[in-house]
Amino acid sequence: MAKDGITTRAKDYSQWYLDIVDKAELSEWSPVRGCMVIKPHGYALWELIQQGLDQRIKDTGHQNAYFPLFIPQSFLLREAEHVEGFAPEVALVTHAGGELLAEPLVVRPTSETIIGVTFAKWVHSWRDLPLLINQWANVVRWELRPRPFLRSVEFLWQEGHTVHVDEADAERETLMILKDVYADFVEKVMALPVLRGRKTESEKFPGALRTYSIEAMMQDGKALQAGTSHNLGQNFARSFDIMYTAPDNQQVYGWTTSWGASTRLIGALIMAHSDDDGLVLPPLLAPIQVVVVPIYKTDSERADVLAAVERLTTGWKGRFRFKVDDRSNLTPGFRFSEWEVKGVPIRVEVGPKDVQKGTVAVARRDQPGKEGKRFIPQEGLNDHLEGLLLEIQQALYDRALRFRDEHTFTATTYDELKALVEQGFVRCYFAGGDEEEARIKEETKATVRVIPFDQPEAEGRCIVTGQSTTRQVVFAKSY
Amino acid sequence: MAKDGITTRAKDYSQWYLDIVDKAELSEWSPVRGCMVIKPHGYALWELIQQGLDQRIKDTGHQNAYFPLFIPQSFLLREAEHVEGFAPEVALVTHAGGELLAEPLVVRPTSETIIGVTFAKWVHSWRDLPLLINQWANVVRWELRPRPFLRSVEFLWQEGHTVHVDEADAERETLMILKDVYADFVEKVMALPVLRGRKTESEKFPGALRTYSIEAMMQDGKALQAGTSHNLGQNFARSFDIMYTAPDNQQVYGWTTSWGASTRLIGALIMAHSDDDGLVLPPLLAPIQVVVVPIYKTDSERADVLAAVERLTTGWKGRFRFKVDDRSNLTPGFRFSEWEVKGVPIRVEVGPKDVQKGTVAVARRDQPGKEGKRFIPQEGLNDHLEGLLLEIQQALYDRALRFRDEHTFTATTYDELKALVEQGFVRCYFAGGDEEEARIKEETKATVRVIPFDQPEAEGRCIVTGQSTTRQVVFAKSY
Structure with a gap:
């Protein structure tokens, strides 16, 4: 036990985290299972995170809007992968105004579907594109093992939703958000270095063409996904009829993206910088x-x-x-x-x-x-x-980067991966697919966090299949 | 029809309002009954309203926090008047995570109950008081006849919740919020003069000791309640066990207040200043x-x-x-x-x-x-x-004030009230209670908007009962 009833990191990292949340008065559980009360000190952090993200989102040409909390259950069914991903964890409103509803309403777990229906009305011509919208909102996912900030049943977030004329413009947007909005904010303001890269097929967003993510390292060597950006291809445009008239008068499906960052960032902030005496905040985010x-x-x-x-x-x-x-x-x-x-x-x-x-x-x-x-x-x-204040901001970033460097390894065999992934991030050649990823997860609890953007020139041997490949990935355990 | 498909006010005031909302691209109905999509131009107005209110709320010593969207149904039952007021219009979550919930969850229509349970844990000593908290959130009330911004099933608002050592301090807070936060913001930033006063028993918040309100006049002479502030007495403290240890070591119930202003203010803004050509915005609120x-x-x-x-x-x-x-x-x-x-x-x-x-x-x-x-x-x-910009800001206020003055009348008989209330606000002596108010509402559709703070010295005769009284009230039809 360190001071003030905070468990030390060395003794029990999970309990240390809960103690910091409690003693720094960031949040507490409400009487509703898995739903937090975000206390004033925690909410002040969120307001500063909001300001920093909102500024970047507006500076890159997006406008804020607000869409309904409720989504007709049938909307979720329209995109096959999407419903499979979210249906198990939704909360359903079945009664309202004293009556049974004809169709149950889902409390939004994310808003692609309700926004898709709306965008279909807003988009007519190529001149309406790109359509660049962001929403600040609460969302609900019925998590089985809730943890404060990291995995709560209700959480706060921003979700961006955009429509583009073609795949290239959607891809440009998806990557721009990842790099210029999320990575820029998390590194400069939260003083937290992140890996940037693409998710594998098994880790991507339900319904997406490609998902990109930034991943930060916590002090126990685990990864925390700090922001994701999805190129949704034409999947949602087809399911929700988002079409536009091209300059040649053809009716064409749009290409959509979505991207989100949430109160989970507060969890990252705590776990990356704090010590056994309590919370440590980068000056730019300190209330x-x-x-x-x-x-x-x-x-x-x-x-x-x-x-x-x-x-x-x-x-x-x-x-x-x-x-x-x-x-x-x-x-x-x-x-x-x-x-x-x-x-x-x-x-x-x-x-x-x-x-x-x-x-x-x-x-x-x-x-x-x-x-x-x-x-x-x-x-x-x-x-x-x-x-x-500037010096401290930089010192926290430098310390986090040094820690990450010291806990990032290269593996050339599966045995090395198994051993090293207990200590941090492991980079290795990997040519496996869903099946190999599932097996590795089963055996090591580690997953592919990202396929980093910086890839080697030279080929190497996949640590599992032995195949020759140029693809390196980063494995880690994660929150 | 004026330009651009906007119905004139003279022809159909209600339709004119809907046309402005539509043509100025402020909001539209979503596929979920009574739930709006707030479009970028409408949401930009809300962001400026939020900024102005948030600044005033913080400057008067309050901190923001966040409480759960869901409230166990049993909490609503604890305060008798409160449940009677809100139970008919709540939305209920009965299933989540694929299972039937043991107890249904109410989607918050307002948060006195869930916050009351939390405050009971936060308040221990007189040193913890006053406890001054505000929340920005979405709330849901199953309205039967929704109108954009004015009465939507889901709306956005801030709700303040405070605890005080005694009735005097709770009353001081309740009135301070009404005057220094709400009236100050609406008059200075929204350029809209408001009446300040107390609500009658029949118009007060379910569970409150006293409710105060600011009321603005729309261009059809109707009143719109632009903000309410409630002294809740010890009602909620007793229902939720909010107790503190006084300096003399006695355990005492706290005195609580709550107060709210919502996206309804956008409705007020539209109806007060706009014309047959479209929206008219005061410069301080113009995106x-x-x-x-x-x-x-x-x-x-x-x-x-x-x-x-x-x-x-x-x-x-x-x-x-x-x-x-x-x-x-x-x-x-x-x-x-x-x-x-x-x-x-x-x-x-x-x-x-x-x-x-x-x-x-x-x-x-x-x-x-x-x-x-x-x-x-x-x-x-x-x-x-x-x-x-300053001149326009002042001109809009002056015009709204002049309009209100021209449409504010004094009645000395019930017949006068009946005739005049068709044209605007009617001030008169009134000694009636719930019963007389209900009858007047039935016969004229008008209600007591407020018992204004500025009351006469001299007695007069109640326009209904003929009793001698010093109490004047303002009757009007309202949104």
Whole structure:
């Protein structure tokens, strides 16, 4: 047990995660099985994730809209693979307004079908394309083993849905979203390096032509899928009659895409950066970036310290997200600990001696204890803090990247794969299909996370079939 | 029929409203009865409404959180009046994950009950209070006669939920939200004057001690409730065991409030300001505040005009929400009309003559035709536009206020009330109760919208009972 009732990672990584969620007050289970209450600190993280994604989604030409929560059950049946993928986990509304409904309504698990029906009405001519729409919404999937943020029955997400004139434009969109929206946000704002690549047939979205994904490594070496982007081909366009008149007056099916990122990102954030003392947040996503803790004993010290704090924080509004924690009924140590557990990147302590000396103590959350604490002149403090926030942001990214590098391996035999996949990501030549993937999953619990975009020039031997192939994949256990 | 297939207000006000929703591309019905698709232009309005309300909600000390979509049916039964009010219009999930649920789940019509259960866990000591939480969410009420934005089966809203130490603090919160959040936003940003007051017993929220409301007048003289704030007393605290330890160590029930504003505000916005040519938007809520329409015939005119537009709009980013509409396949007249229907406050036209003369044509949406169009020097255009946006914002408010004043009457007899309520708001002395209100509603279709905060000093005679009373109320038909 580390401090404040948090299980250490070394002892039980799963329990550590649950303890962080609890002690940092991010979420708790509601009385409804598998449905979370997202608490204010957790929701503030989600708002910052939303802002960062929404900006990128709008900057790349998409508009937000809103589609119904309910989907007539028959819509789900129209795309064969889609219904097979989602039917087992839907929630059904059968009664409303005191009456039995003629047709049950599915609470949306994803919105391709209801949006498909709508897009069929919106798309007429090639001039209407591309149609670039995004929705922020709640969705419901009846998960059997829910985990906070990672796999909850209800979760929050954005889902993009677009229509294009041809396969090339749909493919360009699918990859652009993966790289310029998702990977860019997760790496730059969440400080989390990701692998980019394509999913195998057995791991793709039900109904998609091709699914792409970004995968991040957690501190136990497992992968977490942080965003997916699907080229749906003409599958949904055919099922929902999304047709347009081409310049040559032919009626043609459109090509659609969909892509989503969810509150699961909060799970990734926690598991990638946090430590045994609690949450660790990258400054760009921290709801509070700097907490100021005034320290004093006597009334006259109090007056001096608070006056200094007042002076120091003038001009911080709009520059830093900050909080002055002057709860005089709690000891400084208790307050330090609370903000540490909640992951505030910088703590500034101001005591009577600091007032005399014209200094403050500045402590970095990412370097706990004495190592990360310095006395800094009050003069020039703002610039120092601004620089330090950038430094911490980069340090978290660098640490995560170093960790991933240290836990990424190459395997040339199946035995090597089996051993190495216990420790992290394993890259290897692989020419197998659904059957081989299923067997490996059965035997190792690992799956192909992605077929990375960067592929070798040279051929190699498939670790399972022994066939010669140029295709490398990354295997890992995953959340 | 006015232009573009919009029915005139004089001919059929209800149809005019539906035509505006349709032609301005704000929303459309989905295949699910009573559930809207909110289209990009409508959703952009909602995003600006959200921003304005969210800022005010946070500035007054509240934090956002998120609670489950589903509520166990039994929770609704715990507060007697509450279940009576909402049970008839709920949607029920009975099956999920392929199985019949042991207890049906209600799709939230409002969240007092599920939040009450959670607050009971969060509140321990008087030090935890006030607890000030807000949620942005979708809710479902099985309305029998849905109308876009005004009464849809699923709608989007914010719902605030708070807990206080005593009745006085709960009442202060309830009134503060009504005045400093809702009325302030609707009047300043939506340019819509509102009456502030209390609801009668028969019109209050199911389970509330007191309900307060702001009421706006639409152009047909009817009232639209634009936001409500409820002092719930200890009713929900008792039903859900929200108790705290007081400084004297006694266990005491908390006092709770709740308050909400929804996508219904978009309905109010449309019906208050728009005209027979389409939507009219106050600049502070307009997704596009200024549209620039370049006009040219020859290629050399095109080059000159687009260069001028490029130069003129430099520096607009971050200052105006604007769009340059250079769709060369559409005539200028067609483009003018589209932005008129969509309510863009200012249109700037730039043609070859403007380039020569160093002018542009600036047309105000709130003054259609020649009246609102001026030629303005390019020099100093930005300041002119900035001033004009403020002027339009104020002009819309003034026009709505003047309209309301002209359609607000005083009645001293029931016959007067009956006649006048056909034309607008009627203020009168009223000492009746549920029974008299029900009879008046039956006979006139009007209800007491509010007991306004500003009450007379002098007594008068109740228009129904003839009793002497100091209580004045405002009757009106309503949406």
